[in-house]
Amino acid sequence: MRRQGDARLGKDLFVKACSHCHSLQEEVHPSSPRLRGPHLSGLVGRHAGSIRGFPYSQDMRNSHLVWEARTLLQFLRNPNDVFAGTKAPYVHMKKSSDREDIVAFLQVATDPARKCKDLKSPQILPREASPSGCQRTFQEMQEPQHGYILNILHSTTVGCTNLVATNQDSCQR
Incomplete structure (x- = not known):
């Protein structure tokens, strides 16, 4: 039986592994010198490679992939399996539980309609x-x-x- 991700654990993993390149806020400009990755606001349900002004790989720009739990889990396991030539300077998450926790956090933290209800702390x-x-x-x-x-x-x-x-x-x- 597959374990459901824990958003609280995912929050800590996001800080350690993702927040140096990604913001949860849309207001951060795509060419910010601090960020190497696109903002993640509204991530779940968004088409991959769709943030204006961000230099995605050609493979990602031309894909028809929509970010959802399944596709995020695949990308976190190995980004190059999903998009050849991705620009993500990424350390692969080997533990499926870590990937599931980050996805659970992203499902809450990137959806403004769910933030207040679902993040208990x-x-x-x-x-x-x-x-x-x-x-x-x-x-x-x-x-x-x-x-x-x-x-x-x-x-x-x-x-x-x-x-x-x-x-x-x-x-x-």
């Missing part, structure tokens, strides 16, 4: 002891007016994982 904490600038940012984000903390961005200005708050009222229910 929406706060994403810094991975490591951080410089004073990061700690200050984290403390500021804990203030009630900032609402839920849902998205992860890597801040080049303070050199650590930076947390971005979104107002919980903007979440669709």
Whole structure:
């Protein structure tokens, strides 16, 4: 029997393996010097290679693949099996449970209509002891007016994982 992915575990794996190249926010410009990969907002159900301004491999641009749990699991197992010549500088995830956890997280975190309902613990904490600038940012984000903390961005200005708050009222229910 196949295990269902755990979004909470997937969140931690995403931070470690994916957040250095991918943002969960659409507002991040595709040519951002920090990001090597496209944003993942609205990923599930989106056609592969469809973010304007991002330099996808020709194989990905010409595919008719739609990102869903099955295709994401295949891509995370070995991206070159899905798209020859993919530009993803990727370390293959050998454990199927890790792939399933990341996909479970992406299904929640990239769908604005599901975020508020499905992430029972929406706060994403810094991975490591951080410089004073990061700690200050984290403390500021804990203030009630900032609402839920849902998205992860890597801040080049303070050199650590930076947390971005979104107002919980903007979440669709």
